Amino acid sequence: MKLKPTNGLITSVSGSVVLITFAEAMPQMGELLALGGETEDLMVVVGAEDQETVRALILGEASRYARGIQVKRINQVLTFPVGQQMLGRVVDAFGQPLDGGPALVGKDTRPVERVARSSVGQAGVSRQLIVTGIKIIDLFTPFVAGSTMALFGGAGVGKTMLLTELLHNVIRTEPGKTVSVFAGVGERSREGLELWQALTKSGVFASTSLIYGQMGETPVVRFLTAQAASTLAEYFRDELGKNVLFFMDNTFRMAQAGNELSAMMGVLPSEDGYQPTLESEMAHFHERLASTAKAQVTAVEAIYVPSDDMADHAIQAAMPYLDAVVVLTREAYQQGWLPAIDILASTSTNLTPTVVGEGHFRAALAVKKVLEKARGLERIATLMGEAELAKDDLLTLKRGRKLRNYFTQNFNVAADQRGVAGVLVPLQQTIADAQAILDGHFDGVPEQDFLYIGAAEESRHGQK
Structure with missing residues (x-):
C-alpha cells in the first residue's frame, strides 16, 4: 500500500x-x-x-x-485548556467536561508535556505557615506555603478524607488570591462525586478545578491526568500570578499507570518490578510544581502504601520531594483515632523554631517524647498490669493516652456521614492545650473525655 x-x-x-x-x-x-x-x-x-x-x-x-x-x-x-474558566469545573485529562457543563471549546490551551521550570526563581520565597485547623497536622507536621506534604497509608485508613478536609479548610483562608487544583488519579469515581458535593456545599468550589482520571480509565489517561493538572497549576502560577493549592489523590496510582505502560511497551522492569523510569517520572512531576518568586505552589498528595510497606520503591521514589510526611496506620484506625495518624512516624522539615516559633517547636517535641515513652509503658501495662508501674510511669502513661485522644477530631467533610459537625481549632489553642495536658492541668479528667473534642477545656464538661 x-x-x-x-x-x-x-x-x-x-x-x-x-x-x-x-x-x-x-x-x-x-x-x-x-x-x-x-x-x-x-x-x-x-x-x-x-x-x-x-x-x-x-x-x-x-x-x-x-x-x-x-x-x-x-x-x-497534546494540550489542556487553561484559564479562569477552569475554576468551578470538573474535567478529564483532555479537558472534556465531566460535570454536565458547557464544552471548553476555543479556549486558551497549553501543552501537557512541558519542561520543568528552573528552580533559580525560587530564591527568596517566604515560608508562611498555613493553619489548617486540624490539631494533629498543625502541631506535628505544619503546613507551610510552597512546601509539599504527603499522606501515606494503606487502603481504607482515611487518606482521601484527610486530603479533602485539608482542601476544604485551607482554600477558605485566602479567597480570591489562592486557587486550588485537584488531580484525581486512579481512584473511585464515587470519591470524586463526594468531593464535588462537599466543596459545593461549603462554597469553595468556585475557586477549585477538578481533573479526574478514575480507576476505570486506561493507564494512558490515568498517567496523563497528573500531567494535565500540573499544566493547569503552572498556568495559574506563571500567567495569573496566583498561589496554587495542588492536591493529588493518588500519587502511587500515577506510578502504577506508568508501570503498566512500561510493561505494554515491552520495557524490562527494574529489580524491584517497577519501570526503570520511575525516578525520572517522579522528578519531572514534582519539579513542575515548584514555587517561584511570583507565586507559590503548595502541594498535598495522598500516596497509597502497597501492603503497608513504606520501603516499597514507589513510596521511596517520592520521598526526596517531600517536606512533610504524614503516616496513617491501620493500628491507629482500629483504635478509633481519626485522623488515623501515627504521630511518632510522621515528620516535617518545617518543624523548626525558625519556621513555627520556639513555643510551637518545644511543645511538639515534648508531646512526642511523652507519647514515645507512653507507647513503651503501654506494652508493659498490657503484660503485667498498670499496678506494676511506678507512680511517675503511670502518670506518664495516662497523660500519653489523653494526649493521643485529644488529637482526634471531627471533620467538616464527614459531617453528613457521621452526623456530627466538624470543628476547627486555632493553632495557639492546640499548643496551649497540649502544654496544659503535659503540665498536669487535666490529670483529673478521664481519658475518654478527650476523644473528638475541640479545645481541651471541653473535656471537663463531657462535650463531644
Missing part, C-alpha cells in the same frame, strides 16, 4: 500501545496522530522503534485500532 508522506500504517497493537510505520516525514516526540484522519481517535508519539517506526499511546478506546489502518499526522501536540 502506497502511503502519503504524512500518513503512517499501524503494524502492531498491544493494549494501549501501537507501532506505526512511516515511509517518510517521521513524527516528533509528543506529536498527535489521528486514526484515519478522524481527530476523535488520537494517539500521542512516545518513542521510536527504528528509523521508520514510532511507538504511540492510544488516548481513547482501543477497540477501533487494528493492523493495516492508516494514521495521519495532524501537526498538533
